Amino acid sequence: xxxxxxxxxxxxxxxxxxxxxxxxxxxxxxxxxxxxxxxxxxxxxxxxxxxxxxxxxxxxxxxxxxxxxxxxxxxxxxxxxxxxxxxxxxxxxxxxxxxxxxxxxxxxxxxxxxxxxxxxxxxxxxxxxxxxxxxxxxxxxxxxxxxxxxxxxxxxxxxxxxxxxxxxxxxxxxxxxxxxxxxxxxxxxxxxxxxxxxxxxxxxxxxxxxxxxxxxxxxxxx
Amino acid sequence: xxxxxxxxxxxxxxxxxxxxxxxxxxxxxxxxxxxxxxxxxxxxxxxxxxxxxxxxxxxxxxxxxxxxxxxxxxxxxxxxxxxxxxxxxxxxxxxxxxxxxxxxxxxxxxxxxxxxxxxxxxxxxxxxxxxxxxxxxxxxxxxxxxxxxxxxxxxxxxxxxxxxxxxxxxxxxxxxxxxxxxxxxxxxxxxxxxxxxxxxxxxxxxxxxxxxxxxxxxxxxxx
Numbered sequence: 001x002x003x004x005x006x007x008x009x010x011x012x013x014x015x016x017x018x019x020x021x022x023x024x025x026x027x028x029x030x031x032x033x034x035x036x037x038x039x040x041x042x043x044x045x046x047x048x049x050x051x052x053x054x055x056x057x058x059x060x061x062x063x064x065x066x067x068x069x070x071x072x073x074x075x076x077x078x079x080x081x082x083x084x085x086x087x088x089x090x091x092x093x094x095x096x097x098x099x100x101x102x103x104x105x106x107x108x109x110x111x112x113x114x115x116x117x118x119x120x121x122x123x124x125x126x127x128x129x130x131x132x133x134x135x136x137x138x139x140x141x142x143x144x145x146x147x148x149x150x151x152x153x154x155x156x157x158x159x160x161x162x163x164x165x166x167x168x169x170x171x172x173x174x175x176x177x178x179x180x181x182x183x184x185x186x187x188x189x190x191x192x193x194x195x196x197x198x199x200x201x202x203x204x205x206x207x208x209x210x211x212x213x214x215x216x217x218x219x220x221x222x
Numbered sequence: 223x224x225x226x227x228x229x230x231x232x233x234x235x236x237x238x239x240x241x242x243x244x245x246x247x248x249x250x251x252x253x254x255x256x257x258x259x260x261x262x263x264x265x266x267x268x269x270x271x272x273x274x275x276x277x278x279x280x281x282x283x284x285x286x287x288x289x290x291x292x293x294x295x296x297x298x299x300x301x302x303x304x305x306x307x308x309x310x311x312x313x314x315x316x317x318x319x320x321x322x323x324x325x326x327x328x329x330x331x332x333x334x335x336x337x338x339x340x341x342x343x344x345x346x347x348x349x350x351x352x353x354x355x356x357x358x359x360x361x362x363x364x365x366x367x368x369x370x371x372x373x374x375x376x377x378x379x380x381x382x383x384x385x386x387x388x389x390x391x392x393x394x395x396x397x398x399x400x401x402x403x404x405x406x407x408x409x410x411x412x413x414x415x416x417x418x419x420x421x422x423x424x425x426x427x428x429x430x431x432x433x434x435x436x437x438x439x440x441x442x443x444x445x
Contacts, residue, residue, distance in 0.1 A: 067421040069381030072414030075398055079407070152292045159295040163388060164402065170297055177301035177389065185305070189298040196293030 008183045019172075023191055026168025030158035031199065033090045034151045037097030038143070044098075045105030045139075046131075055106060062099035070096070070157050074164045084165030089158060096157065097150040104146025108139025141214035144207040148200055155196045159188070169195075225411070232397075232412025243396070245416065251392035252420065255311065256379045259318035263375065267323040268368070271330025275364070276356050284331050291324035296382050304389045314386040321382055322375040329371020333364025366432060373428035380421045384413075394420065 012019070048055040073092040081087040112135050120130045159170030167174075172188030175181075207214060237243045274280050299317035307313050337360045345355045387395030397413025400406070 064422060064425065067377045067381065067418075067425050069384050069414070069417045069421060071384050071395070071398060072381075072417045075402065075410045075414045148289070149292070152289065156293050156295045159297050160385065162297065163385075163399070167297075170295065173295070173298045173301045177304065180305060182302060182305050185298055185302045189295060189302065192295045192298065193290070193293045197290075200289065 004180070004182065006182050007186050011181075011183045012187055019187060019191065022169050022171060023195065026155070026158055026170075026192070027195060029086055029089050029161065029166065029168055030093060030154045030195075031151060033093035034097045034147065034154050036090075036094045037101050037150060038147065040094075040098055041101035041105045041143075041146075042136075044102055045109055048102070048106050049109045059103055059106075062095075062102055065095050066099040068092075070160045071163060074161060078164065086166060088164060089161035089166050093154050093158060097154055100150040100153070101143070101146045104142045105139060108142030109135055111142060112138045137211065140211040141207060144203055144211070148203050151199045151203065152196045155192060155199065159192060228408040228411045229415065231408035232415075235408075238412075242392075248392065248394050248396055248413075249416065249420065251396075252380070252383055252394045252417075255314055255318070255386060255391070255393055256376070256383050258311070259315050259379050259383070260322055260372075260376060262315065263319045263322035263326055263379075264372070266319070267326035268330045271327040272334055272356065272361065272364070274327075275331035275334030276352075276360055278335065281331055281335060284327055288324040288328045291320060294320060296321060297385055297388070300385055300389055309390050311391070313389060314383070314391055318379050318383060318386075322379050325375040325378070326368075326371050329367050329374075330364065333367030333371075334360045336367060337363040369428060369432045373425065373432075376424050376428065377421050380424055381417065384417050 044058070048058060070092055073095075074088055077088045077091060081091065116134065116138070117130065120134045125133065159167045159173065161167035162170030162174050169188045169191050172184040172191075176183065176185035176188070232238065233245075238245050241247070271284070274284055294317075296317045299320060300314060303313040303316045307316075334356075341359055341363065342355055345359045350358065383393055384395035384398055386393055387397075387399040394413050394417045397409050397416070401408070401410025401413060
């Protein structure tokens with residue numbers, strides 16, 4: 001690519017609508033799995049705190065799941081869910097999100113100090129009210145920390161889906177590579193990173209609203 | 223589904239036994255590129271992480287950096303690197319190092335920072351220099367965190383090195399990508415299975431390492 005500049009701005013100007021469409025597709029295939037993961041992680045996490053014996057095997061399983069290469073899982077799913085469909089990309093991403101979110105949810109639910117829980121019971125809170133008014137709010141900083149990791153990884157992983165025909169912005173990498181034209185690749189990297197940054201910002205804001213007492217950082221073991 | 227027949231097709235093909243497309247050769251290529259990437263990432267990140275963790279300066283920056291690095295799409299970095307430096311190991315090493323280095327940096331930094339402050343004070347108190355405290359107290363105490371970081375980084379690198387095949391390099395990704403391109407399902411599924419097995423093997427290896435490679439004093443604390 002002698003003499004080819006890293007970015008040809010006119011190409012970006014000419015393809016704004018196209019880029020927007022890919023960005024929207026990318027946001028859906030990467031973030032909907034994180035939401036589903038969260039919806040699954042909450043009840044599973046609750047089960048694990050109620051029945052602690054469940055947690056070790058579940059955590060070990062998801063540890064292995066997290067190690068599975070995304071491309072390999074996409075490929076293995078193709079015969080069931082089809083080439084280039086949203087499901088083929090979204091099912092593995094949901095599993096990755098769940099693998100991150102389950103431990104953080106359990107950590108969060110366990111982090112409620114026993115005296116606090118007992119105080120709630122003493123004040124006459126039933127199990128349901130104690131859960132919604134005490135335990136879940138206390139878990140918010142942990143869950144949000146997990147969501148940040150899960151969302152950012154999901155956004156970056158979704159682009160690999162381009163290799164099986166459904167990767168949102170990842171398509172730009174294939175396109176640019178096949179034409180030896182770096183502009184789409186650079187645009188893709190920047191847009192993926194921007195989407196991740198914006199998502200991260202939204203999650204931080206959500207934490208500030210939902211858990212204003214939380215400190216600046218709640219670490220995640222990943 | 224005829225999964226088992228695909229897998230047996232894959233493993234019974236004569237191409238899998240010898241020649242450039244043999245399983246042994248592809249695994250060798252895969253491990254070589256992954257190992258090289260991990261080596262450079264560790265060379266860059268571990269000393270820096272230890273120093274930052276020990277001095278405590280710039281630790282916030284490390285956390286922020288690791289979050290941003292996670293957002294970089296590997297496929298984008300690989301394709302861009304190929305266009306910039308040409309097809310070759312360097313083009314794949316750049317994104318893999320970019321993937322592994324932040325993980326190791328955070329692990330080293332957090333490991334040292336997590337050392338019991340009383341231990342550090344005691345070590346200083348009996349007259350150890352800063353260098354000695356770092357090497358003899360903080361580094362052994364950071365070992366579990368470092369090993370955990372190395373495990374995460376290794377698994378991610380092994381999984382991601384699959385993508386290298388897209389730009390024409392070797393490794394197990396060759397099977398996956400070639401199979402996709404020619405609609406040869408046994409090839410793709412067999413390759414995917416081998417990558418999964420390799421990643422799981424790496425996990426097990428590190429689980430064993432973290433059990434046996436720790437200093438006796440740390441093992442007793444069950445930390």
